Amino acid sequence: MNDIKIRKARQNKSITATWNDGKTTLEVNFYKKGNSKSQIVVQHSKIVIIEEAASTKLYWKKRLQRLASMSE
DSSP: OOOOEEEEEETTTEEEETTTTTSSEEEEEEOOOSSSOEEEEEEEEEOSSSHHHHHHHHHHHHHHHHHHHHTT
16 A cells, blocks of 8 residues: 655645545645634545445544544
8 A cells, every 4th residue: 555645735724635546536624613623624536436435435434533532
């Protein structure tokens, strides 16, 4: 498995990368929501097989839940 390749990064704003499959695109956006809150939005696109889309959605859901639990 290869590392992701970051194509564009804006500090404290967003990251656009090619995922480690070399085919799909990952976009992560960061939003400040007050002094002690933030929001992270992940969009993983160019997934052509529906089963892969479902498993990828579950993957990101679990990762974001883990991140949220670490910040509590």
